[in-house]
Amino acid sequence: MYGRKAFQLVKELASGEKGQLTPYNSDLFDQVTAECSQHHLELQSLIRKIQEEGLDVQTTRNSEHYGSLIHHLALVRNKRCLMAYVHNRAEIIRSLIWKVGPVLPQEIQERLSHTEEEYFKRHSAALQSCMSRLDLDLTVDMVPPKDPYIQVRVLDDIGVVLSDDKTTNFARHSMHFLKRTDAEQFISRGLMEELTG
Amino acid sequence: MAKFYDMDDIITDEEVVSVVFEKAACGVGIDPSSETDSVEVGSKVELPFWLAHELHLRQAVSMNVPTCFDQKTKLEIQADSACVDLRSRCPFFYEFGCKIAPLVGVRTIGPLLLSAFKSRYKEVLTKAHTAAFSAASKHLTILTKEETNLYEAAQSSMTAFKRWRMGGPRFQRASVLGRKRKSTN
Numbered sequence: 001m002y003g004r005k006a007f008q009l010v011k012e013l014a015s016g017e018k019g020q021l022t023p024y025n026s027d028l029f030d031q032v033t034a035e036c037s038q039h040h041l042e043l044q045s046l047i048r049k050i051q052e053e054g055l056d057v058q059t060t061r062n063s064e065h066y067g068s069l070i071h072h073l074a075l076v077r078n079k080r081c082l083m084a085y086v087h088n089r090a091e092i093i094r095s096l097i098w099k100v101g102p103v104l105p106q107e108i109q110e111r112l113s114h115t116e117e118e119y120f121k122r123h124s125a126a127l128q129s130c131m132s133r134l135d136l137d138l139t140v141d142m143v144p145p146k147d148p149y150i151q152v153r154v155l156d157d158i159g160v161v162l163s164d165d166k167t168t169n170f171a172r173h174s175m176h177f178l179k180r181t182d183a184e185q186f187i188s189r190g191l192m193e194e195l196t197g
Numbered sequence: 198m199a200k201f202y203d204m205d206d207i208i209t210d211e212e213v214v215s216v217v218f219e220k221a222a223c224g225v226g227i228d229p230s231s232e233t234d235s236v237e238v239g240s241k242v243e244l245p246f247w248l249a250h251e252l253h254l255r256q257a258v259s260m261n262v263p264t265c266f267d268q269k270t271k272l273e274i275q276a277d278s279a280c281v282d283l284r285s286r287c288p289f290f291y292e293f294g295c296k297i298a299p300l301v302g303v304r305t306i307g308p309l310l311l312s313a314f315k316s317r318y319k320e321v322l323t324k325a326h327t328a329a330f331s332a333a334s335k336h337l338t339i340l341t342k343e344e345t346n347l348y349e350a351a352q353s354s355m356t357a358f359k360r361w362r363m364g365g366p367r368f369q370r371a372s373v374l375g376r377k378r379k380s381t382n
Contacts, residue, residue, distance in 0.1 A: 002227060003245060007211045014204040046224050063235065066222035066257050073251050077210075080201060087202045196364070 002039075002074040006032045006081030013085055021092055024113040029082070036078050043071040090119065097124050098139060101185045137181070145180050151195040152176055152183050158191055205342060209289040209296065210247040216258040217241050246296065253300055262301050263287075266294060266309065274313045279320040282339040283313075290341045317344060325351035 009028050016022045046068040050057050093116055096104065102124045104112075112120065131138055158170035163182050170176070170186075175195070186192040200206040223235035228242045236242065244252075252258045264270075265286040273281045283290045291310055298306040317340075324336050325348045340348060 001245065002225075002248070003211075007207070007245075010204050010207050014208060042224055061220070063221040063223040066220050066252075067224035067235070069255070069257070070222055070225045070227065070248065070252070073248055077247050081207060084202045084204055084207055088204060 002035075002070070003077045003081070005035060006078045009085050010081050013088060019092060019095065021089065021108060021111045023111040024089070024116065026113060029085070032078055032082060036075055039071045039075045039078070043068050043075070046071065089116065093120050094123055096120065097127060100188055101139065102128065103189075105189060140181055140184060148180055149177055150180050150183055152178055152187070152192045153195055154186075154192050156191045158186065205289065205292070209292045210245065210250075212246045212263065212287060212289070212293050213243050214246050214249040214263050214297070215241060215243050215261045216249050216252070217261070218258050220257040222257070246293070250296075250300065260297075260301050262303055262306075263293075263297065265290065266297070266303070266306050271305070271309055274309065278313050278316040280339070281313075283317075283341045283344075284339055288342050291343050318347070321348050322351050324348070326355060 294310045
């Protein structure tokens with residue numbers, strides 16, 4: 001059936017958990033664009049047939065007209081599915097920068113296509129330049145903290161990190177008393193957890 | 198066109214409708230029973246809604262009522278709406294119903310949707326707050342997408358309320374990374 005592949009493409013993205021990226025399916029994407037070209041060719045040949053019979057394309061309502069109409073609708077449908085696929089993925093990618101910061105973890109990077117990686121890089125560069133002009137970090141937590149420092153436990157070997165004026169060795173399972181803003185990006189990437197109470 | 202990029206809307210449009218062609222169309226391979234590349238007048242074909250809808254607007258086809266809104270489903274919903282498995286019939290039961298009702302000219306679809314939603318809504322919210330996890334997962338399999346969203350909204354508001362009362366860590370691992378725990382090596 002026409003448009004079935006494009007539908008599968010959208011379904012694949014929609015069936016993932018909300019806000020989660022599925023691996024970019026370039027294979028299926030190319031198949032859909034190939035299907036589009038096929039529809040385009042058949043549409044043209046039907047239109048040509050109408051013209052050869054000496055009929056007006058605008059007003060004729062014969063079987064060729066309805067055939068070409070179906071091809072046209074299939075094209076529009078495929079286009080909508082492809083656009084929705086790209087658009088919704090781009091939306092998730094833009095949200096990544098707020099959630100995990102400018103450096104993407106390996107597991108997410110693998111799921112992006114080459115152009116999507118480029119898009120993420122440029123979007124994050126644009127945000128960075130905006131923040132540096134404002135001299136304000138917009139990605140930090142929106143709720144004012146009660147205490148500027150928090151207690152954290154390191155969940156994974158991060159290694160030696162330079163922050164402000166001193167270096168700290170974040171070995172796994174070690175506990176630290178850190179500035180909230182420094183710890184934030186590590187927590188959102190799943191490398192540390194906040195200790196409470 | 199407000200929902201052009203809406204994936205749920207796209208998936209709803211893929212629901213199959215059986216139609217009868219009133220105009221012939223050639224050069225298309227949509228009728229599996231036909232040997233040539235054409236559809237004759239009067240042939241009955243199953244089409245996805247997006248195609249059936251547009252052809253219906255141009256009076257090229259006439260639409261039949263989809264099976265998920267037939268008499269049998271109606272009787273089941275009237276009997277005990279909360280136990281009807283709507284997901285297997287159509288995961289976007291309400292949305293699809295709203296789209297198809299004005300096209301097929303059956304007046305009973307609207308009231309059917311309304312009564313089904315009203316009685317199931319109550320059940321969904323009660324279950325969301327009370328049911329134990331094992332019982333809830335069984336209940337979830339018969340809900341439509343809309344109802345699942347409601348169910349999850351009810352649960353997340355409850356957990357948010359509990360977190361607000363008990364207090365807890367402000368920061369959490371970003372949800373995009375998934376629920377997977379870190380590998381133990």
